[in-house]
Amino acid sequence: MQEKIVSGEIIFRSNETKILRKIYLKGQTGRPPESIWFGEDVGTTREANQVLKDIFGMVVPFETPKPVRLIQRVIEISTDIDSLILDSFAGSGTTGHAVMQLNKRDGGNRHFILVEMDSNICRNVTAERLKRVSEGYDKPDGKRVEGLDGGFRYCKLGETCFDEIGRINPGVTFSDLARHVFFTETGEPLTKQAKTNNPLIGVYKETAVYLLYNGILKDRQPDGGNVLTQAVLDELPEHDGPKVIYGTACRFSPARLKRENIIFKQIPYEIRVR
Ligand SMILES: C[S@@+](CC[C@H](N)C(=O)[O-])C[C@H]1O[C@@H](n2cnc3c(N)ncnc32)[C@H](O)[C@@H]1O
Numbered sequence: 001m002q003e004k005i006v007s008g009e010i011i012f013r014s015n016e017t018k019i020l021r022k023i024y025l026k027g028q029t030g031r032p033p034e035s036i037w038f039g040e041d042v043g044t045t046r047e048a049n050q051v052l053k054d055i056f057g058m059v060v061p062f063e064t065p066k067p068v069r070l071i072q073r074v075i076e077i078s079t080d081i082d083s084l085i086l087d088s089f090a091g092s093g094t095t096g097h098a099v100m101q102l103n104k105r106d107g108g109n110r111h112f113i114l115v116e117m118d119s120n121i122c123r124n125v126t127a128e129r130l131k132r133v134s135e136g137y138d139k140p141d142g143k144r145v146e147g148l149d150g151g152f153r154y155c156k157l158g159e160t161c162f163d164e165i166g167r168i169n170p171g172v173t174f175s176d177l178a179r180h181v182f183f184t185e186t187g188e189p190l191t192k193q194a195k196t197n198n199p200l201i202g203v204y205k206e207t208a209v210y211l212l213y214n215g216i217l218k219d220r221q222p223d224g225g226n227v228l229t230q231a232v233l234d235e236l237p238e239h240d241g242p243k244v245i246y247g248t249a250c251r252f253s254p255a256r257l258k259r260e261n262i263i264f265k266q267i268p269y270e271i272r273v274r
Contacts, residue, residue: 004021008022009021009022009023010022037070037073041069041073042067042069042070042072042073043067043068043069043070044067045065045066045067047067047069048065048066048067048068048070048094049065051065051067051068051097052065052092052129053140054137054139054140054145055129055132055133055137056128056129057140058140061092061124061125062091062092062121062125064091065091065092065094066091066094067094068094068097068098068101069098071094071095071097071098072098072101072102075095075098075099075102075110076102079110081106081108081109081110082108082109082110083110083111084110084111084112084113085099085110085111085112085113086112086113086114086115087112087113087114087115088115089115089116090114090115090116090122090126091116091121091125091126092121092125092126092129093114093116093125093126093127093129093130095112095114096112096114096126096129096130096150096152097129097130097133097148099111099112099150100130100133100134100148100149100150101133101148103148103150104148104149104150112152114126114130114152119156123154127152127154130150130152133145133147133148133150134147134148134149134150134151134152135147153189155189158176158179159171159172159173159176160172161176161177161180161271162268166268166269167268168213168267168268173214174211174213174214177211177213177214178190178201178202178211178213179201180271181201181209181211181246181267181271182201182202182204182209184271185204185209185244186202186204186205186209188204190202198237199211199212199225199236199237200236200237200239203239203241206241206242207241207242207243207244208239208241208242208243208244209243209244209246210236210243210244210245210246210247211245211246211247211267212225212226212227212228212232212245212246212247212248213226213246213247213248213267214226226247226248226249227247227248227249227250227251228245228247228249228250228251228252228262228264229251230251232247233260241261242261242262242263243260243261243262243263244262244263244265245262245263245264245265246264246265246266246267246270246271247264247265247266247267248266248267249266250264250266252264
């Protein structure tokens, strides 16, 4: 301190009530932005634990929750009112809670994706918390906390569909690939588990989506039914409307496909990744 006073780096205002420190740009490499977020503004770990106790009835089912107000502050300064917010270390789901609460407060349309690798935490803590805060819950003292009205879809990661050069992973089942194809084609999930014995995997807005894979039509057809030929077409479940057919190859000319109202897409290359 004495050195800095002597060098003029530390200066006292004339009445000595205020100390100023001179800093120079050349000495600032790697200096983080200065800010302190106080517990009274962004919450504390105690507050985070209390929120979990309220939601889960005095039990704290997760060890390191963040306060909702802290994550809200992060979201407020880094996103827009309609942003998609990803938290790939979701834990107790504070981020989802914060997003729902902010949307409720300002009428925003933010969405979130939360990822949690521990399936027990994911189902029993992350998802359960979001369910309770969106629907509303009773605190242990009996007071009702009204729901935030947000919603979410719970998804479980399956097998990796493709390897690093885009080939279909041999371990992927027909129904896994069918669900992936249907989603990338339509943007909607298959509502039920795709049947393992039906190449017509689903219909979306009057267009039927077919998948020829894993010899779905068995040995009646070339390559076990993965190639679109006349014989394969005859075997396919009928659909009165446009068809999108995914397969490994197609024997029809573009004109013939057009006449048949078929769009053919070659797997794996034309399976889009959204
Ligand atoms: C510190 S906690 C997150 C706390 C969270 N912000 C909250 O308020 O509850 C980190 C979480 O990330 C999860 N996790 C760690 N590595 C992961 C990974 N590679 N993918 C997904 N989740 C992961 C852990 O299981 C743990 O639940």
